[in-house]
Amino acid sequence: xxxxxxxxxxxxLQEGESSSLxxxxxxxxxxxLFWYRQDPGKGPEFxxxxxxxxxxxxKERLKATLTKKESFLHITAPKPEDSATxxxxxxxxxxxxxxxxxxxxxxxxxxxxx
Amino acid sequence: xxxxxQTPRYLIKTRGQQVTxxxxxxxxxxxxxxxxxxxxxxxxxxxxxxSETQRNKGNFPGRFSGxxxxxxxxxxxxxxxxxxxxxxxxxxxxFSQNEKLFFGSGTQLSVL
Numbered sequence: 001x002x003x004x005x006x007x008x009x010x011x012x013l014q015e016g017e018s019s020s021l022x023x024x025x026x027x028x029x030x031x032x033l034f035w036y037r038q039d040p041g042k043g044p045e046f047x048x049x050x051x052x053x054x055x056x057x058x059k060e061r062l063k064a065t066l067t068k069k070e071s072f073l074h075i076t077a078p079k080p081e082d083s084a085t086x087x088x089x090x091x092x093x094x095x096x097x098x099x100x101x102x103x104x105x106x107x108x109x110x111x112x113x114x
Numbered sequence: 115x116x117x118x119x120q121t122p123r124y125l126i127k128t129r130g131q132q133v134t135x136x137x138x139x140x141x142x143x144x145x146x147x148x149x150x151x152x153x154x155x156x157x158x159x160x161x162x163x164x165s166e167t168q169r170n171k172g173n174f175p176g177r178f179s180g181x182x183x184x185x186x187x188x189x190x191x192x193x194x195x196x197x198x199x200x201x202x203x204x205x206x207x208x209f210s211q212n213e214k215l216f217f218g219s220g221t222q223l224s225v226l
Contacts, residue, residue: 043204043217099170099211100145104157
């Protein structure tokens with residue numbers, strides 16, 4: 001059974017204070033690791049997909065990295081508008097029956113104070 | 115391009131009732147998935163439909179069911195509602211299986 005654990009559960013930063021969020025996973029045959037952002041009262045918004053160890057992707061102040069056991073979401077010089085819950089998910093297994101099924105972590109609630 | 119649309123946005127029901135939630139995927143997307151989100155359990159996979167066929171099902175009781183129509187729109191049904199069914203129900207679509215999911219804003223279901 002695929003499992004995803006995110007840490008910390010909550011993180012409070014000052015504007016401009018860089019930090020990292022962690023996502024540890026166990027999966028049978030990783031097909032993709034996904035990062036989503038979720039604002040209160042809204043559905044998750046796609047950020048990144050990583051497919052293999054060593055891969056990195058960047059978008060504005062966010063950078064996602066992947067190893068064989070974990071992924072990190074690095075936030076550089078965050079702004080108050082980066083406040084949200086960040087969700088990590090894995091797509092595992094293989095074959096035609098696996099489909100798009102994602103296993104999510106509980107998320108990290110990030111608050112950036114001005 | 116319109117995103118994933120879910121209706122209704124909010125729903126209040128009582129125990130024992132049944133409920134039907136609706137999802138319209140992004141135009142051209144053929145895969146629709148449903149997830150349940152609660153504070154204690156996070157996002158849990160319910161089921162996935164592709165070309166009107168259920169391709170995957172999560173670990174939920176048979177009271178939870180769904181279907182997909184020929185235009186890719188999907189509905190999920192929960193019968194004999196229980197207090198524990200109170201949750202945000204999220205629909206997500208993708209062009210095909212194995213691709214990134216685009217989520218709707220969800221239907222917030224409260225069971226009293």
